[in-house]
Amino acid sequence: MIPPAAFVAMAALLFILGIIAFFVKKDLLTQFMAVEVMLNAGNLAFLALAKALGRADGQMVVLFVITVAAAEAVIGLAIIVLIFRQRRSIRTDDLKDLKG
Amino acid sequence: MALVIFIVLSVLCAGAVVAMIASRNQAHNALFLVLAFSSLGGLFGLLDAPFAAVVQVLVYAGAIMVLFLFAIMMFNLRQPVPPERKRLRAILGTGLAVILFAQLILAGRRALAEGSAAAAFSGGDIAHLGRLLFSDYLYAFEITSLLILAALVGALALAGKKEGE
Numbered sequence: 001m002i003p004p005a006a007f008v009a010m011a012a013l014l015f016i017l018g019i020i021a022f023f024v025k026k027d028l029l030t031q032f033m034a035v036e037v038m039l040n041a042g043n044l045a046f047l048a049l050a051k052a053l054g055r056a057d058g059q060m061v062v063l064f065v066i067t068v069a070a071a072e073a074v075i076g077l078a079i080i081v082l083i084f085r086q087r088r089s090i091r092t093d094d095l096k097d098l099k100g
Numbered sequence: 101m102a103l104v105i106f107i108v109l110s111v112l113c114a115g116a117v118v119a120m121i122a123s124r125n126q127a128h129n130a131l132f133l134v135l136a137f138s139s140l141g142g143l144f145g146l147l148d149a150p151f152a153a154v155v156q157v158l159v160y161a162g163a164i165m166v167l168f169l170f171a172i173m174m175f176n177l178r179q180p181v182p183p184e185r186k187r188l189r190a191i192l193g194t195g196l197a198v199i200l201f202a203q204l205i206l207a208g209r210r211a212l213a214e215g216s217a218a219a220a221f222s223g224g225d226i227a228h229l230g231r232l233l234f235s236d237y238l239y240a241f242e243i244t245s246l247l248i249l250a251a252l253v254g255a256l257a258l259a260g261k262k263e264g265e
Contacts, residue, residue: 001102002102002103002106002146004212005208005209005212006106007143007146007147008205008208008211008212009205009208010110010113010114010143011204011208012201012204012205012208013114013201014113014114014117014140015200015201015204016197016198016200016201016204017114017117017118017121017197018117019193019196019197019200020121020190020193020194020197021117021120021121022193023189023190023192023193023196023197024121024189024190024193025121027126029126029129029168029171029172029175030120030126030129032168033120033129033130033133033168036133036160036164037117037120037133037136040136040137040140040156040160043140043144043152043156044140044143044144045208047144047147047149047152048147049211049212050147050149051147051148051149052212056225056228056229056232057232059149059151059152059229060229060232060233060236060237062149062152063151063152063155063233064237064240064244066152066155066156066159066160067244067247067248068244068247069160069164070159070163070164070248070251071247071248071250071251072251073164073167073168074167074251074252074254074255075251075254075255075258077167077168077171077255077259078254078255078258078259079258080171081171081174081175081258081259082258082259084174084175090175
């Protein structure tokens with residue numbers, strides 16, 4: 001029997017790994033993958049607490065999160081493809097129009 | 101036994117994400133994430149959530165990451181990503197992450213301390229999940245279908261245009 005705290009700690013670790021990846025990486029695609037990692041960390045926390053509290057709501061939220069993540073991935077990738085077509089680059093260093 | 105599985109899957113998952121941070125090849129990054137999400141599906145299974153585990157492997161490790169791989173194929177980035185020069189960004193990101201980790205651990209401890217309620221629901225009861233989905237969560241479920249339709253149309257409108265239009 002694994003304590004739920006272990007799963008919650010794992011979710012926190014996964015979330016900050018996603019944060020670090022988001023800040024360290026400099027291309028849009030990998031940063032987008034880092035966002036997916038963070039979403040999954042949230043899912044893990046929901047499931048761990050659903051089990052700890054003996055409620056089904058956590059599992060329902062996870063289903064909706066996965067659905068929304070799929071829709072978000074489609075739109076995000078479409079936007080990245082569009083940026084690549086216009087700029088021939090998806091590196092964030094090359095996208096600094098707003099920097100005065 | 102379950103503890104051994106938990107440790108192996110956790111190390112695999114965290115290790116794959118760390119490898120993603122270290123690697124500079126985008127295709128490798130996507131494959132590392134497939135590994136991470138698959139082992140995360142195993143963790144979901146350990147949490148008595150077989151349905152979420154299956155959906156995780158099918159939708160995340162399967163569909164979404166394959167979508168990423170297709171996008172990487174479209175970009176066809178011949179030149180490798182040059183090494184990151186600025187260490188400042190890494191240091192700031194790590195500092196922020198450490199602070200956030202402490203906050204998350206505190207929040208998780210409080211959430212676990214509040215409810216040690218008697219477990220009325222066992223996660224393996226998928227019939228119960230289905231009943232909830234079409235009763236309490238009916239509106240959310242229906243709105244989700246609209247969301248997916250909007251995403252479909254939006255993706256076509258954004259990326260479906262011919263080049264140069």
